[in-house]
Amino acid sequence: MAEFQLKYADPSGQVHSQVAHGTSALELRERYTQQGFLVYSVKVRTAGINLSGDISLTGRRKKLNLEKFLIFNQQFVTLIRAGLPILKSLDLLAERLTDPKLTPYINSVRDEVRKGVLLSEAFRQQGLFPKIYVTSVMAGEKSGSLVEVLERFITYQKLALAVRKKVLVALMYPSVLIVLVILLMVFLVTYVVPSFASLYASMSAQLPTVTVYLIAIGAAARTWFVFWAGGVAGAIALFSWWSRKEASQELLDRVKIKVPLFGDIWIKYQVAQFSRVLSTLLTGGIPLIQGLDTAADSLGTPLLRKTLANAGRMVREGQPLSASLAATGVFPALSVDMIEVGESTGALPAMLTSVAEFYEDDVNTKMTAVLSLIEPAIMIFMGIFVAFVLIALYLPIFSLADTIR
Numbered sequence: 001m002a003e004f005q006l007k008y009a010d011p012s013g014q015v016h017s018q019v020a021h022g023t024s025a026l027e028l029r030e031r032y033t034q035q036g037f038l039v040y041s042v043k044v045r046t047a048g049i050n051l052s053g054d055i056s057l058t059g060r061r062k063k064l065n066l067e068k069f070l071i072f073n074q075q076f077v078t079l080i081r082a083g084l085p086i087l088k089s090l091d092l093l094a095e096r097l098t099d100p101k102l103t104p105y106i107n108s109v110r111d112e113v114r115k116g117v118l119l120s121e122a123f124r125q126q127g128l129f130p131k132i133y134v135t136s137v138m139a140g141e142k143s144g145s146l147v148e149v150l151e152r153f154i155t156y157q158k159l160a161l162a163v164r165k166k167v168l169v170a171l172m173y174p175s176v177l178i179v180l181v182i183l184l185m186v187f188l189v190t191y192v193v194p195s196f197a198s199l200y201a202s203m204s205a206q207l208p209t210v211t212v213y214l215i216a217i218g219a220a221a222r223t224w225f226v227f228w229a230g231g232v233a234g235a236i237a238l239f240s241w242w243s244r245k246e247a248s249q250e251l252l253d254r255v256k257i258k259v260p261l262f263g264d265i266w267i268k269y270q271v272a273q274f275s276r277v278l279s280t281l282l283t284g285g286i287p288l289i290q291g292l293d294t295a296a297d298s299l300g301t302p303l304l305r306k307t308l309a310n311a312g313r314m315v316r317e318g319q320p321l322s323a324s325l326a327a328t329g330v331f332p333a334l335s336v337d338m339i340e341v342g343e344s345t346g347a348l349p350a351m352l353t354s355v356a357e358f359y360e361d362d363v364n365t366k367m368t369a370v371l372s373l374i375e376p377a378i379m380i381f382m383g384i385f386v387a388f389v390l391i392a393l394y395l396p397i398f399s400l401a402d403t404i405r
Helices: 025-034 066-081 086-094 100-114 119-125 131-143 146-203 209-223 225-243 246-258 262-283 288-299 302-316 321-328 333-345 348-404
Strands: 002-009 015-022 038-044
Touching (some): 025 119, 066 100, 086 100, 146 209, 146 262, 209 225, 246 262, 246 302, 302 321, 333 348
Antiparallel strands (some): 002 015
């Protein structure tokens, strides 16, 4: 019998993780389901390596095109609602996917379902699909409302993509401006300044102090440009390697929170995403503990994952969700108060949706306000720098003109 890493929830909602023995993942899942447990995942233990995880054997993380996956789910829901069996729906969609990269995974899901594997387990085995999706499908299977659960996931995904696009579009123009400013500075210092330096050297002119310093900087930048560029590229590569570590990402998250203006926007964006995911899961019938675990994984920020893990432990011990989140010191006070009201009135999923909508609007408003200040600041900085370079370069010409007179 093989060894499996089993994760399941008991009837009280408490999540357990243990090593179990069974002939197959399907047999083990059915055994624990018959005992009244909600099985969350069954993973084969092979020398400590999870072959069905998010990391492939090549070490590269598989990426899912969420927009095209959303189209697949819309078509999938339409076919199921029309009365087609799940297996037949997968057969039809596997031949008509808008994303060719998704085809082998859907084919694999279809083959697993044909063998008798649960749909949620078949999706989980691919190591590609989001945890919230797998959990939602599992809830739909348990409750017999797969279509409704998938429709909630589609609604959530549309809103999440819309918010993400708004943020990216808002950041695009300032990013282009910053790149142009850097390119202009490099051009002036490495090309324009050395050209003027050659002119003044041929004239044996007496140069002002500011011009001497600027020419020295330009000459050094031009001479050592390759080394400077290599150093910057090396620093970026080193930072990229360092930032992949879990501890480094948590440290960066703590730095982000403390950055004026942007720190507040960042944490509110994460709270909105967490609230949206948890509301979707709770509405689909997922227990609170399991929903917290899945919502934490969906954030992708180590600091908040650790924070929510601590909150989950407090909830297991009998503490309310609002008190557990307040104890972390990370969640805004208003979000905690709103969640507390949702708990006391028995309308937690609806209140979490309200929290998500409130903070999404707040993030959008503050991003617009901050970027409206950043863009003029970049233009002013660029103007001051160009004016400084021009004045420093043309001062000797004015001095020579006075001498000639």
